[in-house]
Amino acid sequence: ETVLTQSPAALSLSPGDRATLSCRASQSVHTSLDWYQQRPGQAPRLLIYDASNRATGIPARFSGSGSGTDFTLTISSLEPVDSAVYYCQHRATWPLTFGGGTKVEI
């Protein structure tokens, strides 16, 4: 099983700040990695697929990078609506797994 480790576990920043979230895989997942945002009380929403592609309707302030075992989600200029938990998920092999999440407070 490929374990995804997200860091930091929590982040407290101000509007306009830059947020950098990390996801590290225990073995290579190539670029088969996606990022999701889950706001309080809501279902998750796809942000980034295949490591670096923004999903439909996702603002340009969200970007993803990485390949192999190290991945980054960057939010370039935080807005209050970005307060959420962010999860990475791989789909390179079975079982699919999610990281433990990074909580971003603004």
Add this chain to the structure above:
Amino acid sequence: EVQLLESGGALVQPGGSLRLSCAASGFTFTNYAMNWVRQAPGRGLEWISSITAGGANTYSAESVRGRFRISRDNSKNTLFLEMNSLRADDTALYYCARGADVMAAATIDYWGQGTLVTVSS
């Protein structure tokens, strides 16, 4: 508009069974793989099971293998999760989620709002 509406969640005793359903609309159901993902109260996301668009291939997490079974009825645009031998640690919000392709390991691009399963005596 893609819509996924889960139902069937309930309070059930340990050892009991439950069948979850997910009614899909707003897209051609037969063209997409489907998934179940759960979230225990206050915890993170856990992938449970996936099924290919045609239903021929299924995949499940070790934690539910042999107890849960994913299936679909493409004539009714509905996804199912049969849950047996339920345990307290199965208590969670169960999400139905669409894969972005016919293959089961596709990106999950849409999620339902979830249905709550509580296992308790």
